[in-house]
Amino acid sequence: MSGPVAIPTRLSVAGVIAWREAKATMRGVGGLAALTVALIAAIWVVLVDVRALRASGVLVLADPLKASMSTAILVLALFVAVSAAVSAARDRESGTLEVLFYGPVDEVSYILGKLGGLLLAYVAGLPLLIVSFAILSALTGFALTVPVVLGLCLSVIPAAEIIGFGVMLSVGTDRVRTALLVLITTIAVLFGISIAYTMVLLVEIDDPSSSVLPLRDTLAALDAVVRWISPFAYLDRVVDGAASRAWRTALAGLAASVAFTAAMTAIAAWWLRRRGVHRRGE
Amino acid sequence: MIETDGLTKRFGSRLAVDGLDLSARAGEIYGFLGPNGAGKSTTIRMLLGILEPDAGEARICGRKVRRGDREGRCLVGAVGEVQHLYGDMTCLEYLHFFAMLYRVARPVSRVREMLGDVGLADRAGDRAVDLSKGLQQKLGLARALLHDPPVLVLDEPVSGLDPHGIREVREIIVRERDRGRLVFCSSHVLSEVERTADRVGIIREGKLVFEDTIGEVTRRYASLEEAFVSITGEFAEKEGAEA
Numbered sequence: 081m082s083g084p085v086a087i088p089t090r091l092s093v094a095g096v097i098a099w100r101e102a103k104a105t106m107r108g109v110g111g112l113a114a115l116t117v118a119l120i121a122a123i124w125v126v127l128v129d130v131r132a133l134r135a136s137g138v139l140v141l142a143d144p145l146k147a148s149m150s151t152a153i154l155v156l157a158l159f160v161a162v163s164a165a166v167s168a169a170r171d172r173e174s175g176t177l178e179v180l181f182y183g184p185v186d187e188v189s190y191i192l193g194k195l196g197g198l199l200l201a202y203v204a205g206l207p208l209l210i211v212s213f214a215i216l217s218a219l220t221g222f223a224l225t226v227p228v229v230l231g232l233c234l235s236v237i238p239a240a241e242i243i244g245f246g247v248m249l250s251v252g253t254d255r256v257r258t259a260l261l262v263l264i265t266t267i268a269v270l271f272g273i274s275i276a277y278t279m280v281l282l283v284e285i286d287d288p289s290s291s292v293l294p295l296r297d298t299l300a301a302l303d304a305v306v307r308w309i310s311p312f313a314y315l316d317r318v319v320d321g322a323a324s325r326a327w328r329t330a331l332a333g334l335a336a337s338v339a340f341t342a343a344m345t346a347i348a349a350w351w352l353r354r355r356g357v358h359r360r361g362e
Numbered sequence: 363m364i365e366t367d368g369l370t371k372r373f374g375s376r377l378a379v380d381g382l383d384l385s386a387r388a389g390e391i392y393g394f395l396g397p398n399g400a401g402k403s404t405t406i407r408m409l410l411g412i413l414e415p416d417a418g419e420a421r422i423c424g425r426k427v428r429r430g431d432r433e434g435r436c437l438v439g440a441v442g443e444v445q446h447l448y449g450d451m452t453c454l455e456y457l458h459f460f461a462m463l464y465r466v467a468r469p470v471s472r473v474r475e476m477l478g479d480v481g482l483a484d485r486a487g488d489r490a491v492d493l494s495k496g497l498q499q500k501l502g503l504a505r506a507l508l509h510d511p512p513v514l515v516l517d518e519p520v521s522g523l524d525p526h527g528i529r530e531v532r533e534i535i536v537r538e539r540d541r542g543r544l545v546f547c548s549s550h551v552l553s554e555v556e557r558t559a560d561r562v563g564i565i566r567e568g569k570l571v572f573e574d575t576i577g578e579v580t581r582r583y584a585s586l587e588e589a590f591v592s593i594t595g596e597f598a599e600k601e602g603a604e605a
Contacts, residue, residue, distance in 0.1 A: 086465045087433045096462045104450060175446030181412055182440040182506075183463050186430035353429070357412060 088184040094192035097185070101197025105163055106204055114159030115205055119212050121155055122148040126220060144222035145213060146231075146323045150316070152209055153235045157242050157315055160202045162263060164246025167194050168352070169259035177357045187349040191247060195345060198243045203236055231322035234330065238315035238337040244344030245311040251352040254359040270310040277303040314340060363388045363513055363544040364409065368418030371404050371568075378404040380568035381418065386546050386561070388512065391539045393559035393576075393586075394548040397594055401568040402548040406517050409546070410440050422513055436464065439506030443518035445498045447490040453477065453501055454486040457508060464509035476504040480534060496527025503534050514538055516547040520554055532558055556586035566594050 105111055125148035168190075171177035180190065210229060217224040246263060253259040277299040283292055307313045314337045321330030369382040379401040386392035396402050407413040409420050411427045411434060420427040423437050447456060457476060461469035477483045480500040485493065490501055499519060506514060519535065520528045528551070536558055539545050549555050555562060555576075562579060564572040572593045576586070583589035 087436060088463060088465045090432070092465060093432070093463055096459065100459055107450065174449075175442075175444060176448060178412070178442070179446050179505075180463075182410055182435070182438075182442075183460060184432040184435050185463065186432065188430075 090186065090189045090192070093185055093189035094196060097180075097190060097193025098196030098200060101167065101194055102200035102204070105198060105201040110159065110163065111201060111205070114156060115208060118152040118155035118159075118205075118209065122152040122213070123216065125151050126216060126222065129222070130220060143225050143228050143323055144220075145217060145224050146228050146320075148216075149209075149213060149228050149232055149323070150319050152213075153232060153315065153319055154312070156202060156205055156209070157235070157239055157312065158267075160198050160239060161242050161246045161267070161311075162260065163201070164194065164198050164243040165250050165259045165263035166256045167198070168247060168250035168348075169253045170256050172253075172357065172359060173255050181357045187352045188345075191251070191345055191348045191352065194247050195240065195243050195341075198247075199236065199240050202239045202243070206232060206236070225323075227325050228323045231319040231330075234322050234334065235315060235319050237334050237341075238311065238318045241314060241337045241340040241344060242311040244341045244348065248344045248348040248351065251348050251355060267312075270306050270312065273299065273302045273306050274310075311340060311344075364392075364420070364422055364546055366405070366409075366418065366420045369405065369408060369415050369420055370417040371401075371408060371413060372416050377568050379408070379415075382565070382568065382570055384563050384570050384573065386544055388544050389539060389542050390560040391535065391545040391547060391558050393555035393562040394546060394565065395550075395552070395555065395562055395590060396548075396565035400565045402565060403517060404568075405565065406440075406515060406546075406548060409515060410438060411435060436509055437511055438513045438515055439509065439511040440515045441499070441502040441506045441517070441519055443521050445490075445502040447498060447501070449489070449491050451490055452487050453482055453490050453493070456490045456501065457504055460505050461508050466509055472508060476508055479507070480504045481530065494527070496523045496530060499523060499527065499531055500534065503531070507538065512543060514543050514545045516545065516549075518549055519547060520549065520551050528554060552585075552587045552590055556580070562586065564590060564593050 126145070129144060129147075168177065171180070177190075185193075209232060213224050213229075216222070249262050249266065250259050253262060277296075280292065280296045280299055283296075285292055285296075314333050317333030318330050318337065321327070321333055364384070364386040366382050366384050369379055370377070371379040382401075382405060394402055394405070404413065408415050409422065409427060411429050411431055414429050422434065425431075425434050425437065427434055448459075451459065454473060454477070457473040458469055461473050466472050474483070474486075477486050480503055482497065482500055482504065485497065490498065493501060503519075514535075516535070520531050523531065532554060535545050535547065539558075539560075547555070547559070556579075559576050561573065561575050563570055572589070579586055579589045583592060
C-alpha cells in the first residue's frame with residue numbers, strides 16, 4: 081500500500097478533467113454540428129453581401145468577411161455556452177460528480193477542468209474556421225484581413241468567460257434539462273433587451289409626451305447594464321474591436337473578459353462547495 | 363486507521379449523525395450496520411470529505427478529514443452502491459482516467475494489473491456501462507484500489523448482486539483485508555457481513571448503539587441478523603419508553 085507516487089496537485093487534476101472534457105466534447109456530434117452551423121451562417125452572411133454587390137455593382141467594406149466571421153464566432157460561443165451549462169448538471173444528474181469527489185478532485189480543480197476542457201474544444205475549432213474562411217476568401221475575392229483573423233484568435237479570451245458563465249449556471253442545477261432552460265432563459269433575456277432597445281431606437285418620436293420615451297429610457301438603462309453583465313457583450317467588443325482596428329476597445333474587452341472569467345470561476349467553485357455533489361434531497 | 367470523535371451532522375432540524383465515536387483498524391473488515399436512515403451514508407460521506415461535519419471530527423490514518431484535502435483523499439478508496447460510470451468510456455479508459463487523476467506511476471501497466479486483479483482483463487475494451495451490475499461493482503473496486511490506498515470504504519457493495527457477483531466481490535474484499543487494508547463496509551446483507559467482517563458497529567438514529575467482534579456477536583446471539591434485530595429493536599423500545 082504505497083499510495084500514489086506523487087500527490088495530485090490542483091492543476092494536475094484540472095488538466096486531467098480538462099482533457100477528458102475536451103475529448104468528450106469534440107467526439108460528440110454537437111461540436112461538428114456547431115461548426116457546420118457556424119460555417120453555414122457565415123456563408124449566408126457573405127452571400128447577402130455578394131447579392132448586394134451583384135445588384136448595385138459596388139460594395140464598400142473595409143473588411144468584407146468581418147460580419148460573417150463574427151457570426152461564426154457567435155455560433156461557436158453559443159455552442160460552448162450550452163456545453164458548459166450542461167456539464168456540471170450532467171455530472172451531478174448521472175452521479176459521476178460524486179465519484180470524482182471520492183478522489184483527489186476539489187471544487188476549484190473541477191471548475192478549472194471544465195473551463196479548460198471546453199476552452200480547448202473551442203480553440204480546436206478555430207483552425208478549421210480560419211481554413212474555411214481562407215477558402216471562402218479565395219472563392220469570393222473578399223479579402224481575409226489580419227485584423228479579422230486576429231479578432232478570431234482573440235475571441236478565445238471572451239469565450240473563456242462565456243464558458244465560465246455557463247459552468248456557473250450549471251453548478252446550481254441538478255438536471256441537464258433545468259440547466260438548459262436556465263441558460264436559454266438567461267440568453268433570451270440578455271439578447272431580448274438589446275434587440276428591444278435597438279428596435280425602439282428606430283421608432284420616430286415627434287411628441288415629447290409619447291409613452292415610448294419612458295420605455296426607451298428604461299431599455300437604455302437595461303441595455304447599459306446588459307453590456308456590463310452579459311458575457312456575449314465582451315465577445316462582441318473584443319472581436320469587433322480587433323477587426324475594426326479599435327485596439328483600445330479590444331484591449332479593454334480582453335481585460336474585462338479575464339476579470340469576468342476569474343469572477344465566474346470563483347463564484348462557480350464557491351457555489352459548488354455550498355451545493356455539494358448530490359442532487360437536492362439525496 | 364479510521365477514528366471518529368463526536369462526529370455530528372444535522373440537516374435542518376434532523377440530527378443525522380449524533381456524536382459518533384468509532385474506530386476501525388488496519389487489516390480488518392469493519393461492518394458498519396444500521397437500519398435505513400440511521401446515518402450510515404452521511405457518516406461515510408463525512409469520512410470521504412464530501413460532507414462537512416457540524417461538530418466533532420474524523421481521522422483517517424491519523425489525518426483529520428477535511429473537505430478538499432487531496433492528500434487525505436489519496437488515503438482512501440471508495441465504492442458506492444451504484445458505480446455511476448461514464449457512458450462513453452471503456453473499462454480501460456475509465457480506469458486510465460482515474461489513474462491519471464491520482465497520478466499513479468506507470469498508469470497503463472497499473473490499470474492492466476488492476477483489471478486482472480478483479481477479473482476484468484478480458485473485458486478491458488468493453489464499454490463500462492454495458493457490464494452487468496456485478497462486473498460494474500468489480501470495476502468500481504478496481505478504481506478504488508488503483509492508487510493503492512490503506513483504507514477502502516464501501517457503501518452497500520453487494521446490494522442487488524446475484525450470488526456469483528456477491529461471491530466475487532466478497533473474495534476481493536477479503537483479499538484486500540488480508541493484504542493489510544482496512545475495509546470499512548456498510549451493508550444490509552447481514553449474512554455477508556457475518557461471513558466476512560471482523561468487527562461490526564451498529565448505528566441507529568445517528569448514534570453508535572453497538573460495537574463488537576463478529577465472534578462475540580455470534581457467541582451472544584444466534585446470528586448477526588438476530589443481534590441486529592434485537593439491538594435495533596431494543597434501542598427503539600428504550601427510546602419509546604424515554605419519550
